[in-house]
Amino acid sequence: MHIVLGPAPGAAASEHWLPVVVRDDGMERLAPVPAAALPGLVRDLPGRLGTDPDRVRWVFASVSAGYRPLLEAEVPISRCWDLGLCQRIVSTAAGVTYSPAVDVPVPDPEPWLRQPPATRPDQGTFFDLPAGGRGRQEVPPAEDLARELVAQLAAVDRSGAPHRLRLLLAAESQGALIAAEILHEGLPWRRDLHEAMLAEQLGPRPAEGQRPRLLQELAERIGGTLGVPGLNPDSPQDLLRGLNLAGVRVGSTRAGDLKGWASEGGPDAPRRTALISGVLEYKHLYRLWTANGWHWLDEWVQDGRFHPAYSVGGVVTGRWAAHGGGAMQVPAAVRDAVRADPGHLLTVADASQVEPRILAAMSGDRALAEAGSGSDLYLAVAEQGRRAGSELAERSRAKVALLGAMYGATTGDSAALIPHLRRLYPHAMGLLEQAAQRGEAGGQVSTWLGRTSPAPGQQWLTATADVSTAEAESRSRTLRRSAGRFTRNFVIQGTAAEWALCWMGEIRRRLRQGTPDGQARDPLQTRLVFFVHDEVVLHGPAEEADAVRRIVTEAAQAAGRMLFGAAPVGFPLSVAAVESYAGAH
DNA sequence: AAAGAATGCGCC
DNA sequence: AGGGCGCATTCTTT
The missing domain is CATH 3.30.420 (Nucleotidyltransferase; domain 5)
Structure with missing residues (x-):
């Protein structure tokens, strides 16, 4: 009714x-x-x-x-x-x-x-x-x-x-x-601990418009090291100029570029590392300050709780987005401020390798499903690869290859391994390639439950139709490939989001229903307090933690059955009952 | 001066 | 020329 x-x-x-x-x-x-x-x-x-x-x-x-x-x-x-x-x-x-x-x-x-x-x-x-x-x-x-x-x-x-x-x-x-x-x-959040972390790493809270003391000192040190007094590391242009002046030959100020430059220095690597280490540290602290510093605390943490404002289905694929507060990216650096109340525990449950498992279940690829029947899908893929004599025989390579296949990698190690994957998992790879072809042709794709990707806009249609010059044709091809990568990933990411929705829904239902095997069917006091794509955090009385562990684990399998029936793919979790979120992973 | 684009980080 | 996002800041355009 x-x-x-x-x-x-x-x-x-x-x-x-x-x-x-x-x-x-x-x-x-x-x-x-x-x-x-x-x-x-x-x-x-x-x-x-x-x-x-x-x-x-x-x-x-x-x-x-x-x-x-x-x-x-x-x-x-x-x-x-x-x-x-x-x-x-x-x-x-x-x-x-x-x-x-x-x-x-x-x-x-x-x-x-x-x-x-x-x-x-x-x-x-x-x-x-x-x-x-x-x-x-x-x-x-x-x-x-x-x-x-x-x-x-x-x-x-x-x-x-x-x-x-x-x-x-x-x-x-x-x-x-x-x-x-x-x-x-809300997610339990200890302002005092967070502030202590900030003070330790950045110094005391500065006056408005000023850098924290330790960050300021670091900025001055960078200027000294590079021989450019007064250099402002906040400005990418300024920083890039300073780096180049000091002989750091990089095209951007990205941390990855800097590290790459240092590591390819051969015998010179230690000197290079010394030259850029201040910049890397600055970036880390600057990020902490601007994204999760005192301002963030003032705005988002109230009465010991961080209240994440989610936007359900806010991402086209069906994933949740966050509306302010950065709920989808609480960085590792501040997770230690997330603490259970006295007598309570946080249950942190992380679903492992959801996307390749989803791919296995959707495509009905029996070999990949077989690999996904245990707890480490990538390792099982590597073993299957070894048996087949392919280059996938290491876990790390198997992982890179599978992720690349789902994202549409076209270069590097990942792309090179795709033919091996195709031999081992023709059905799974066929599903991905078909999804990509649809996108390249300007078509749409749907998730397992029927969420459909957006149709290409008029601009896309016009630009891809223009093949009158070599340049236009190249632009058209770039756009088509990009659309193909999007639709290829859409079916997987979107279906994974559906699995996660069902998982959380089952968790909620079972929490309200009470412990699965308990005599008393009273609702548990434990509550869902956080969610990020394939991870949930629950908070509740310590004595409920065992029941909660069972509930989240069984809910994951139930979600798999809701979507795929009796498909032989499991959805293993890593579950930790902890006092601090930082201790969960 | 305001709005939008670009840069860079970090999360899955 | 590897998918999705949010956010803060700087840089550029209007």
């Missing part, structure tokens, strides 16, 4: 809500309720309708905008449908006939601190954009949303693979719930 929650006709979403019950046999409007009564409605309505609350799918225009008051009132929602996110998928999915009833835009996710719940004067309003934002978001009235739901459900039913598409939409919607819950819960 679906229950659509949207604004009552003529009312703002912040004022009155109209629940519309959508069943197979039609719709039923219920009485509108004031916004403040919404949590009570969600608690009571399933009982009044004689339905198990877990069987209701609550439908929102946008979960990220509408779920928050329910979350704050601790109203449990087990299943939902996010019309905006689903519309984005359905309206671009290949092989789907869909006529929207109404446009439902996906709003920008709202960073926590720009809209702190406790200090907002108008809290309790549901669809407002952040204060000082672009004004109130238009939300279609509930009946229109209900008609839109029906349109989406019909589109799914008519699609070529309704089961898969339905799973994708359910997973995406549940992802929206999870993202909202992580934003609400």
Whole structure:
């Protein structure tokens, strides 16, 4: 059963809500309720309708905008449908006939601190954009949303693979719930430890507009070493000039270029290293300062929590993006500030080698699936390579080759190994090459569950059609190859993102359901608090850690079965229950 | 002066 | 001429 929650006709979403019950046999409007009564409605309505609350799918225009008051009132929602996110998928999915009833835009996710719940004067309003934002978001009235739901459900039913598409939409919607819950819960973050790390590496917090002391000293030292007093290492141009003046023959100031220059010095290497070591150290500290320094702490860590603002499906492939705060790239250098509360533990679970496993499962390549049945796929590939007498016989080469195949490498070691891969895994390589060919031809590809890559733009079509001169032809070829690399990677990255969504969804479901084999089926107190592509972090009472380990492990296998049925590919994890995030890897 | 592009880092 | 991203800063263009 679906229950659509949207604004009552003529009312703002912040004022009155109209629940519309959508069943197979039609719709039923219920009485509108004031916004403040919404949590009570969600608690009571399933009982009044004689339905198990877990069987209701609550439908929102946008979960990220509408779920928050329910979350704050601790109203449990087990299943939902996010019309905006689903519309984005359905309206671009290949092989789907869909006529929207109404446009439902996906709003920008709202960073926590720009809209702190406790200090907002108008809290309790549901669809407002952040204060000082672009004004109130238009939300279609509930009946229109209900008609839109029906349109989406019909589109799914008519699609070529309704089961898969339905799973994708359910997973995406549940992802929206999870993202909202992580934003609400936050990752435990010890400001004191973070500040101590900054002080140790950078010196005390400087006045606004000044470099930290140790960074300033380092800048002066670099100027001295290179013989260019007053050199500003923040300016790439300035730095490059200074380096060249000092005899460092590099074309850019990138750390990799500098290291490369030093290492090819032969007997001169130690002197070269001495010349650039200050610059490399400066880059490292500068990064720490600008990306995760005091400003970042002030803006993103509140009351001992970092609240990551995710954008579900924000990447075209379906991966999550982050909206501020750098949630998708908490660098190793500051992870030691992530600490479990007293009596609690962080469970950090990292899925190993997801993308080649996805490739094996999608392509049905039995040899690659065989390699993926154990815990180290790359090692198994190397063993298969050795048996076949190919050059893939080392783990490191097998890894480079497979990653290169999925990214579309055309040069270097990786590209050279591709023919060997093709012999060992014709089906897997065939899938990748077919995806690449589609892209090169200007076509689109879809993930396992049906998320479809964007069509090439007019500019691309025009530029690739022009082969009138040698130069134009070369440009056309470059563009085609680039599109091919994108579609080649899209099917893998996108399907891996689907697996991750299902994994997290299963984790959430099992946490709420309670321990799998326990007598008492009480929900666990442990919560998902962080996510990065193929890694999750949970935070909860130490005594739950064993159960949590089982849950994340079983959820990974369950996600594999949800997508691929009984395919013989496992999804092994490395799981650590730790007090500090830094101790997890 | 503001906006956009480029550079470079770091995460998966 | 290896996929995807975000972010801070500098540099360039308008």
